[in-house]
Amino acid sequence: MTRVLVTGGSGFIGRHVVRALLADGHDVVVADRDEHPDVPTVVGELEDAGVRDRAVTEDVGVVVHLAAETSVLGSVERPVKVHSVNVDVTAALLELARQRGVEAFVMASTNAVVGGYDGTFTESVPLRPLTPYGATKAAAEMLLSGYAGAYGLRAPVLRLTNVYGPGMKAKDSFVPRMLKAAARDEGVQVYGDGLQRRDLVHVHDVARAFALAVSPSWPGGPSIIGSGSSVTVLDMLEAARAASGRAIAAEHVPAKAGEMPAVVVDIARARSLGWAPEVSLTEGMATAWDDLSTRV
Ligand SMILES: NC(=O)c1ccc[n+]([C@@H]2O[C@H](COP(=O)([O-])OP(=O)(O)OC[C@H]3O[C@@H](n4cnc5c(N)ncnc54)[C@H](O)[C@@H]3O)[C@@H](O)[C@H]2O)c1
Known part of the structure; x- marks a missing residue:
């Protein structure tokens, strides 16, 4: 049993991920603006260092990072805010994960990191995002990659289609x-x-993908999660x-x-x-x- 911190665990996908992790026998805590109805929650803004500090405790084994500004149109209107939440918060959480010996950091990303592309999307298509949302998720993916390379953090990224x-x-x-x-x-x-x-991919299937990515056998790097x-x-x-x-x-x-x-x-x-x-x-x-x- 691992203690898993789910950021954004009170959101649409987060609630399903929390349920799947509990079903697998994990000890789950959430960090979110909103209290989760069933599991202990660190309530607050993850842009606040104190909230992050209370969330990533020494006993956390895996972080599942779902909290984000998720609106593509909103990102076009508020690029600075989106950068702050999607990039700066991710960087700060990764650094806490390093300091506190977290084993794995799993992040929700999107195929919008690829941007305009005519062919079938694979994980090896070059990233050319066309919106601040896609760009911040691509930047966050790169931060995970750097922490994986430098510190051996297992850092799986799940690039979700439309959930x-x-x-x-x-x-x-x-x-x-x-x-x-x-x-x-x-x-x-x-x-x-x-x-x-x-x-379109169903949230039940997405939640199972996160539960699998939490287990040590799932490697770092991006995997596309869609219906195919x-x-x-x-x-x-x-x-x-x-x-x-x-x-x-x-x-x-x-x-x-x-x-x-x-x-x-x-x-x-x-x-x-x-x-x-x-x-x-x-x-x-x-x-x-x-x-x-x-x-x-
Ligand atoms: N829904 C989709 O189709 C889809 C597709 C691709 C990727 N994703 C990614 O999956 C993740 C979850 O998406 P969702 O659809 O469940 O979104 P959601 O908006 O339903 O949930 C996000 C949760 O994060 C919390 N949150 C956001 N910013 C926060 C902050 N600064 N401090 C504290 N809490 C914060 C919100 O309160 C919310 O509960 C996101 O990273 C999103 O980019 C979603």
């Missing part, structure tokens, strides 16, 4: 937008023709209609500048490490609808 599932009420990505519209018998805006391809089979925005809408039984009319509006035509990822590395996605889009959308329809 969906129960617990998304506060989110504004396309899946919750569709399902909230369904609950209100409204329609949704679809950018362009809706044939853009995206990779991309779907169009119109396919997502069909799945939401099937799950909700609602019409969810589509209003096609002009595509946003810079929107990627396709995100297609290769998950061979994660598969080779013993992880595989289990939840289909049909099943997954049903879990998201069951959760959201009772909360809207």
